[in-house]
Amino acid sequence: MKKYLIIGSIVIVLLVGGFFLWQFLRVKFANVELILKDDLQVAFLSDVKVSDFIESINGEIVDDKRIDTTKIGEQKIEFEYINDDGIKINYSYNIEVVDVTPPVIWLNSSYNVNVGSTISLVDDILCGDDYDPNPVCEVIGEYNMNEEGSYDLVFKATDSSGNVTEQEFTLNVRAPSGGGSSSSSRTRTDFADVIREYKNESTEIGIDVSHWQGDIDFDALKEAGVEFIIIRVGTADGIDGDYVLDRKFIQNIEGANKVGIPVGIYFYSYADTKERAVADANWILEQIEGYDVDLPIAFDWENWSFYNDFNLSFFGLTDMANSFLSVFEDAGYEGMLYSSKNYLERIWLDTNYPIWLAHYTSQTNYEGDFDFWQLCNNGRVDGIDGDVDINIRYLSTE
Numbered sequence: 001m002k003k004y005l006i007i008g009s010i011v012i013v014l015l016v017g018g019f020f021l022w023q024f025l026r027v028k029f030a031n032v033e034l035i036l037k038d039d040l041q042v043a044f045l046s047d048v049k050v051s052d053f054i055e056s057i058n059g060e061i062v063d064d065k066r067i068d069t070t071k072i073g074e075q076k077i078e079f080e081y082i083n084d085d086g087i088k089i090n091y092s093y094n095i096e097v098v099d100v101t102p103p104v105i106w107l108n109s110s111y112n113v114n115v116g117s118t119i120s121l122v123d124d125i126l127c128g129d130d131y132d133p134n135p136v137c138e139v140i141g142e143y144n145m146n147e148e149g150s151y152d153l154v155f156k157a158t159d160s161s162g163n164v165t166e167q168e169f170t171l172n173v174r175a176p177s178g179g180g181s182s183s184s185s186r187t188r189t190d191f192a193d194v195i196r197e198y199k200n201e202s203t204e205i206g207i208d209v210s211h212w213q214g215d216i217d218f219d220a221l222k223e224a225g226v227e228f229i230i231i232r233v234g235t236a237d238g239i240d241g242d243y244v245l246d247r248k249f250i251q252n253i254e255g256a257n258k259v260g261i262p263v264g265i266y267f268y269s270y271a272d273t274k275e276r277a278v279a280d281a282n283w284i285l286e287q288i289e290g291y292d293v294d295l296p297i298a299f300d301w302e303n304w305s306f307y308n309d310f311n312l313s314f315f316g317l318t319d320m321a322n323s324f325l326s327v328f329e330d331a332g333y334e335g336m337l338y339s340s341k342n343y344l345e346r347i348w349l350d351t352n353y354p355i356w357l358a359h360y361t362s363q364t365n366y367e368g369d370f371d372f373w374q375l376c377n378n379g380r381v382d383g384i385d386g387d388v389d390i391n392i393r394y395l396s397t398e
Contacts (some may be wrong), residue, residue: 040093057081099161105127107167204227216248235268299337314347
């Protein structure tokens with residue numbers, strides 16, 4: 001009996017070993033007919049998949065996954081495919097992610113300063129890049145801030161990949177003007193007129209408020225037809241500063257909740273890192289606990305006049321916004337990015353969240369998608385003494 005057990009065990013070992021050997025040889029000598037494309041370079045932040053670099057293949061890719069292009073440099077792409085004989089094959093190839101986008105210089109054809117100004121043009125003029133947080137920015141040409149005149153100069157920006165932007169401009173150094181008040185009256189936008197022009201079955205008309213609107217009569221807002229309100233929760237006291245609760249936040253959110261006007265939230269951020277943006281979001285969650293917040297919470301980042309101080313690439317800025325907004329998504333709220341048309345078009349990269357567009361016009365020509373449109377900052381509505389921003393919310397048709 002023992003003899004038969006030994007013989008049986010040997011047979012099993014041989015069969016199992018033979019099977020694995022057969023599988024090994026089958027894969028080792030499997031028919032591989034895969035031709036890569038000639039160009040294995042891809043631009044930073046491109047939306048590409050494994051198959052985008054393959055000219056032809058004798059089979060099907062198991063997982064045609066998207067490739068991470070958020071870091072420049074060489075990258076090894078590994079994947080599996082099943083050939084026409086049904087054999088699963090491991091394969092890999094290398095690509096190179098490159099930055100081909102030149103920096104952005106936020107500058108008109110002329111730039112005006114007063115005689116004796118001590119500003120640094122390099123520090124004062126927005127100079128940024130999609131990938132490089134610190135492009136080399138320089139002013140080419142001679143000028144004298146202490147001498148009145150016009151100086152023809154060139155602003156040059158170079159990123160770490162060697163992409164260059166040059167822009168000619170005229171620096172006008174002028175004596176300070178006497179100023180004086182204007183006699184012209186400022187135009188106003190009546191909330192009722194906005195309702196008449198923009199209200200339909202796919203829109204809601206609302207406002208956004210902060211302490212600048214003072215004490216608000218929410219019953220009057222409700223009566224005037226305000227369908228939603230976006231409330232400023234607060235800000236920070238500059239970069240890395242302490243949090244500052246908007247002094248009318250509690251009064252405003254309690255007033256809106258009391259009369260049943262749906263509420264959204266916005267926070268004016270000075271975040272310069274993902275970690276600070278996440279901390280901002282967690283602070284906001286503490287402030288809104290116990291209140292009804294049915295509409296999105298907006299990331300409002302508008303530090304363009306001193307953008308260079310933040311040492312952020314456009315990718316870093318957008319990634320920071322996504323980190324902020326993901327906190328609310330995880331907590332069961334909605335999030336959105338607030339910004340004006342020009343910055344959305346030239347600075348912000350594609351975000352994972354809805355857009356609250358600021359564009360003060362009667363008909364926006366912004367071509368991107370947006371869920372809210374802040375169409376003016378000179379609105380007038382019963383319940384608020386003074387100006388207020390008026391917004392349109394576009395309802396989902398799904």
